Amino acid sequence: MDSGKTLCSLIKAIQFQECAVFCAMQEGLKLTVEEGKCVQASAYIPADNFNEYHVRDDVDVMFKISIAVLTECLNIFGSAEESSLKMYYRCEGSPLLLVLQPQSFSNVMTDCEISTQTAESVLELRDEDTEEVAKLVLKAPAFLSLLVDMEKTCDIIEINLSPEHPNVSIVTYGMQDRSCIDMPKSSDMVQSFNCEKSVTLKYQLQHIRLIMKALAVSSKVVLRCSSNGLLLLQLKLEKEDQRQMFSEFYIVPLLDD
Amino acid sequence: MKFRAVMIDAGPMREFTNIVSTISRLSKECILRLSPDKIYLIVSEDNSGPAPPMLWCEMPQSTFFLEYQIVGVDDEHKDIYLGIVSANLSKSLVTLKTAKCLKMKLTKKQCPCLTLEIEMPSSTSQQSRQVTHDIPVVVIPRKMWSEFHEPRVPHPDISIELPALKQLRTTIDRMKCMSPEVVIRASAEGRLTLQIKTDLAKVSTRFKDLRVEAFEGPIDHSDSETETQTMEDVSRTCYCRVDAKKFSMFLSADQISHNRTICSIVHKKLVILCLQTEENVKLQCFITGIVY
Secondary structure: OOOOHHHHHHHHHOOOOOEEEEEEOOOEEEEEEEEOOOEEEEEEEEHHHOOOOOOOOOOOEEEEEEHHHHHHHHOOOOOOOOEEEEEEEOOOOOOEEEEEEEOOOOOEEEEEEEOOEEOOOOOOOOOOOOOEEEEEEEEHHHHHHHHHHOOOOOOEEEEEEOOOOOOEEEEEEOOOOEEEEEEOOOOOOEEEEEEOOOEEEEEEHHHHHOOHHHHHHOOEEEEEEEOOOOEEEEEEEEOOOOOEEEEEEEEOOOOOO | OEEEEEEOOHHHHHHHHHHHHHHHHHOOEEEEEEOOOEEEEEEOOOOOOOOOOOEEEEEEHHHHOOEEEEEOOEOOEOOEEEEEEHHHHHHHOHHHHHOOEEEEEEEEOOOEEEEEEEEEEOOOOOOEEEEEEEEEEEEOOHHHHHHHOOOOOOOOOEEEEOOOHHHHHHHHHHHHHHOOEEEEEEEOOOOEEEEEEOOOEEEEEEEOOOOEEEEOOOOOOOOOOOOOOOOOOHHHEEEEEEEHHHHHHHHHHHHOOOOEEEEEEEOOOEEEEEEEOOOOOEEEEEEEOOOO
C-alpha cells in the first residue's frame, strides 16, 4: 500500500476498545471492535486499496490485536507523513508484521511486530430473516454536526421515521429536557429516503456517539433499520484515488420498559 | 560581584530566546553560570541531591554580546553561579524577538535579581519603549559549585550524527506511548536503530547512511543476551537502553536552529546527545542507561 494514512484514520475511527478482531478475506481486510454486546463496529478495507494483496484461501485468517498499538505503529512517522505500508502475517500465533517507509525520506524504515491473540468469535448481529423497514442516505458532515449539537448529558435518543412529514424526527431525553430535531426528506443533508411505514426506535445516545469519529472522516452515511430494531450505519470514506474504504456500526436498540 | 552585558543583534537574540525556552520546557529550574568567556545553562536532574547535570549548554559570550563585563568574588573565583526559575527567564525573553537591545545585569533589590532591560521599538513613533524585568535569583555559594561542573564522561564507544530531530521526535513520541524505555543502537556502518519491546509489540525504526564521527570498537557483547538474527557484525554495534521521555525531551530542542546533532553512546551505560549551532553554542544532554 502506498499510503497508510487513510487506513490509520479509519482504524482510529473505530478505536473505542482496546482490542480488535483482525480478519483477512479474499475481498479485503476487516477489523471489528465490540462494545459490550450492544455495538459492533467494523472497518473494511477492500483489497483494491492495496497494490498487492494475497490471502491463502484454505485458512481463516483471523486474530485479535491491540488497536492502540496498531494505530501508533501506523503513525510512527507522524500524521503529516505519507508512508508506504506492507503487512505480513504467517499463521496463528505469529505476530502481525508491518513495514513502513516514509515517502519523503529514503534512509529510514520501521518494522513492527505486533503480537496477536486467538480471536473469540465475533457477534453475528445481522439476522437474515428480518426485513429492512427503512433506509436513509445522509451526508456525513451534516449528520455529524447534528450529533455534535445534541445535549451530551442525554441518555436516550429516539428516532422516528415515517413516510409523512416530518419524515425524520430525532428526540433526545435528558434529565429535565426533551429536545426534538425534525428533518424532512427534502432537507439538503438527506440524499435518499425510503420508509414504507412509520417506526420508532430507541437507542442509547452514548452508543450513537461512538460513530462520530467515523463520521468525521467519511463523506456519506447510510442508515438501515431492520424490523427488530437493529440499526446499521454504513459509512463511506472516499480517498483521492477514487478507491473506497468503509466502516460499519451495528447498534442494538433499547427495549421498551 | 558585578555583571553587565548588552546584546543588540537580532540573530543572537532569537537564538538566545529559543535556547532558554527549550530549557524552560525541560526543567523548572536551571543554573546560569556566568564566566569571563562563556555563559552556561545547567540543568540537574529533578530529584535533588548530588547528581551530575543532565543538560549542559554553553554559549560563547563574544558571539552573543556586544559588551560583557563580569567581576567575580575574587581573582580565583571569577565565575558567578545563579539559580533561576527557567520559566521566569523564558517568559521575560518572549518579547526579545522584536527588541532593539537587551541589557542584562545583576542587581540587588529586595533580593538578588537578574535585571533584563529590553528596549522595544514603537510601531507608531520614533521613540522606543523600555521594559524592565527583575528576575529573582539565588546566588550559589562557592562550596556548591562542584555540583555543577561539566560531567566527566567515559570515552564514548561510538559517535554518530542524528537524522533530522523533528522526524526523530515524532517517531520517539509514538514509541513513548507504547513503552517507557527505548533501546538506541548504533553501528559503525552508520545505522541507527530505535527499538521498543513490550508484550504487545516490538517496533524498530532504522535509519541508515548516517555519518559516523568516531568508533572505538570492537564492542564486547559477551555478557549480553545475544540476538543472533542480526546479520551484521555485533562487535561493530553498541546500544543503550534509555528513558524514552528524556530522549523525547531533548529532541524538542529542534526549534533551535542547529548545524548538527551527534549522538554518542557508551555501550549500555550512557547516551550523550550534543547539538551544535552556527554560533558555537553547544547543548549537551546526558541520559544514563537503564540496566536490569
